[in-house]
């Protein structure tokens with residue numbers, strides 16, 4: 001049995017997660033993950049707590065502003081701004097040929113966020129189902145390209161929604177990665193859980209948040225295994241500061257946790273340097289594409305947390321990100337799609353393009369074989385070019 005040691009993430013990142021590879025079976029051997037350094041590019045818990053504390057809590061408003069800003073529908077923009085933004089982040093459907101041309105000769109690897117990308121945003125997170133048509137499209141996609149779902153949700157939960165065993169799944173914002181299941185009884189081909197030591201803390205905080213927020217109508221706390229979501233989509237805006245105060249009162253005692261924000265949701269997670277971008281790097285590495293120039297990752301997502309992955313692609317110059325949004329937003333994605341229905345059309349076109357390319361390739365091979373045969377066969381006898389049997 002061949003054994004080889006891989007380090008997940010690059011040396012620069014300081015990610016301290018080693019992975020043992022055995023005959024294609026990856027098993028995470030998790031060491032202590034580093035705490036996020038100061039200046040890490042998400043809404044830091046410290047900042048949010050400061051906002052809450054300064055002036056006896058009047059800065060709660062700043063936090064509520066931040067909650068508003070995390071909702072794309074809160075953007076009020078002019079037609080001119082919309083046009084300018086669309087010029088910079090053109091529709092991936094309109095520039096489809098440009099995209100496929102750029103991938104020429106490279107292996108496309110697909111990364112798909114779940115909520116708001118494969119399924120429409122709905123009020124109840126437990127009912128965010130994807131359509132059968134979308135599932136069929138993703139199934140076809142995975143036959144043609146390695147495909148991963150990268151979600152903030154608990155991995156098992158997102159798997160229950162997607163129901164496709166042949167995909168890679170990165171749940172809890174990439175902190176829980178698993179490869180495809182080839183046979184029901186066999187172990188998954190990839191495993192990585194860099195925040196496993198945080199499980200008891202997350203469970204504890206989940207219990208406390210459930211208790212604290214139960215008086216706020218519409219608030220919902222979701223346990224995503226290695227992280228938590230506090231939803232405020234169904235909370236009246238006048239109650240947002242109350243909810244902020246409740247969350248703060250719990251989290252002030254947990255300095256090892258940090259905040260990020262999604263779409264009308266506060267995300268609470270371990271303060272380790274691991275995010276959807278790191279998950280993308282880990283998966284590319286697991287697939288054998290670390291530092292490769294012949295790979296073309298495409299990441300499609302709608303959320304702030306997807307920006308970490310867009311950023312990796314922009315910085316490494318590999319592939320590109322596509323932001324799913326109707327409204328202009330600050331993003332590291334290169335292109336845009338308006339909503340999940342457009343994502344489905346884009347994925348379908350990608351499958352069709354690949355299938356056409358395979359047919360063309362087969363035709364080309366057959367043509368070459370025919371030319372070779374015509375040049376080298378004479379009737380039923382094989383004559384090598386230039387070779388004439390003596391009479």
Ligand SMILES: O=P(O)(O)OC[C@H]1O[C@H](O[C@H]2O[C@H](CO)[C@@H](O)[C@H](O)[C@H]2O)[C@H](O)[C@@H](O)[C@@H]1O
Pocket residue numbers: 113114115116120121122123124125126128150151152153222224229231233262263264265267303305
């Ligand atoms: O990374 P994702 O797959 O996009 O997960 C991010 C969060 O998605 C879910 O919340 C969002 O979708 C809900 C259902 O449409 C919606 O009600 C909520 O307002 C959105 O924020 C999920 O419930 C969260 O746990 C994920 O963290």
